[in-house]
Structure formats: structure tokens, C-alpha cells
Amino acid sequence: MVAFDNAFRRQLRELFVWRRDVRRFRNDALPDGAVERLIETACLSPSVGLSQPWRFVIVDDPARRRAVIDDFKACNADALNCYSGERAARYATLKLSGLEQAPSHLAVFADKASDTGHGLGRATMPETTEYSVVAAITAMWLAARAEGIGLGWVSILNPDRIHGVLDVPASWKFIAYLCIGYPEAECDQPELERAKWEHRRSPEEFTLRR
Numbered sequence: 001m002v003a004f005d006n007a008f009r010r011q012l013r014e015l016f017v018w019r020r021d022v023r024r025f026r027n028d029a030l031p032d033g034a035v036e037r038l039i040e041t042a043c044l045s046p047s048v049g050l051s052q053p054w055r056f057v058i059v060d061d062p063a064r065r066r067a068v069i070d071d072f073k074a075c076n077a078d079a080l081n082c083y084s085g086e087r088a089a090r091y092a093t094l095k096l097s098g099l100e101q102a103p104s105h106l107a108v109f110a111d112k113a114s115d116t117g118h119g120l121g122r123a124t125m126p127e128t129t130e131y132s133v134v135a136a137i138t139a140m141w142l143a144a145r146a147e148g149i150g151l152g153w154v155s156i157l158n159p160d161r162i163h164g165v166l167d168v169p170a171s172w173k174f175i176a177y178l179c180i181g182y183p184e185a186e187c188d189q190p191e192l193e194r195a196k197w198e199h200r201r202s203p204e205e206f207t208l209r210r
């Protein structure tokens with residue numbers, strides 16, 4: 001039996017407040033085993049039917065990393081073209097990945113073909129496979145922050161191209177590309193809020209009672 005006290009709860013809340021999507025990394029490497037340890041923690045996450053559909057690819061190969069960076073640049077240029085006027089000008093100033101600086105790259109997939117969990121919960125909602133992987137990424141994000149490690153989620157990528165670059169099984173669905181390393185700075189406010197792209201809204205705006 002483990003009990004958590006008020007001091008722990010206060011600290012846990014601070015962890016949530018100080019977790020950030022990190023795009024600006026120091027270039028020193030993480031200690032050996034750090035990414036593997038984060039993966040181990042992520043694997044403690046809930047998953048539909050205990051299906052554990054998360055699949056992790058540690059991307060060390062410089063040529064594959066370069067291909068991912070090139071894909072990000074192409075996708076980001078396309079994304080910029082979707083905006084106009086002042087919004088486009090603002091988008092162009094945003095830093096939306098730390099791919100070039102981050103010492104560690106980690107791709108995360110959901111295995112849609114795995115029989116682990118015997119399909120429990122997935123017949124009615126097959127998308128719970130992907131939800132389970134996202135839950136694992138969130139756990140990893142917080143665990144990283146607790147160690148002073150920053151994590152940045154990059155989604156401005158073409159899933160088919162990433163699939164090809166990383167040469168993974170066809171049944172794996174691309175969920176996330178993560179940049180991991182020590183952050184240049186800590187902050188309790190999202191970078192997109194500081195850049196005046198969007199602001200955080202109050203929980204009441206998202207909550208209904210029925």
C-alpha cells in the first residue's frame with residue numbers, strides 16, 4: 001500500500017504546471033539509458049484491454065534524422081501557406097520543432113494489428129488503440145520533466161513519409177515524433193501563449209453539466 005501526502009500532491013501539481021512542450025534544447029547528450037528509462041515509465045500507462053499498443057523507435061541514424069528534418073521543413077512551409085496576413089506573419093516567427101538541436105529523437109507508433117488484449121474494448125472504439133499510445137506519451141512527458149528533461153512533440157510531419165524513413169511494419173500507425181533533451185530554459189507558460197498565438201482558457205469553458 002502506498003499513500004501520497006499533501007506535500008507530494010503539491011509537488012505533483014507543480015509538475016503539471018511546469019511541464020512544457022520544449023523546442024529549444026541544449027546540445028549536451030542525455031545520460032546513457034535516459035530515453036530507455038522514459039520508455040519504461042511510459043509502458044506503465046493505461047491501455048485499452050491491456051493491449052500495450054505503443055511501439056517506440058529510437059532514431060539515432062543521422063540520415064534518417066536528416067530525412068525527418070527535411071520532411072518537417074516541407075510540411076511547415078505548406079502549413080505556413082494555409083495562413084494569410086497577420087496570422088501568417090506570426091506563424092512564420094514560431095519555432096515549432098527542436099529537431100535540429102535535440103540530442104535524442106523518438107518516434108512513437110500504435111500497432112493496430114496486435115492481438116495483445118484480445119480486442120477487449122476495441123470492437124466498439126478501435127481508436128482507443130491510438131488513445132492508449134497518447135496516454136503513454138503524456139506519462140513520458142511528465143516523467144521527463146520530473147528529471148529536468150524536456151520533450152517536444154512534433155506533428156508537422158507527413159505520416160507516410162515518416163513511416164518510410166523509419167522502415168517500420170505496415171500495421172504501425174504513426175502517432176508522434178518526439179524531441180528529447182535538456183531544455184535551454186524552464187517556464188510555467190506555454191511558448192505559444194508567450195508568442196501570442198493562443199492563450200489558455202479557463203476549465204469552465206470546456207465543462208458542461210447534464
Ligand SMILES: Cc1cc2nc3c(=O)[nH]c(=O)nc-3n(C[C@H](O)[C@H](O)[C@H](O)COP(=O)(O)O)c2cc1C
Pocket residue numbers: 019020021022023095096097153154155156189190191192193
Ligand atoms: C498532439 C500534439 C501535437 C503537437 N505538435 C506540435 C508541433 O508539431 N510543433 C510544436 O511546436 N508543438 C506541438 N505540440 C505542442 C503544443 O503546441 C503545446 O503542447 C501547447 O502549445 C501547450 O504548450 P505546453 O505543452 O508547453 O503546455 C503538440 C502537442 C500535442 C499534444
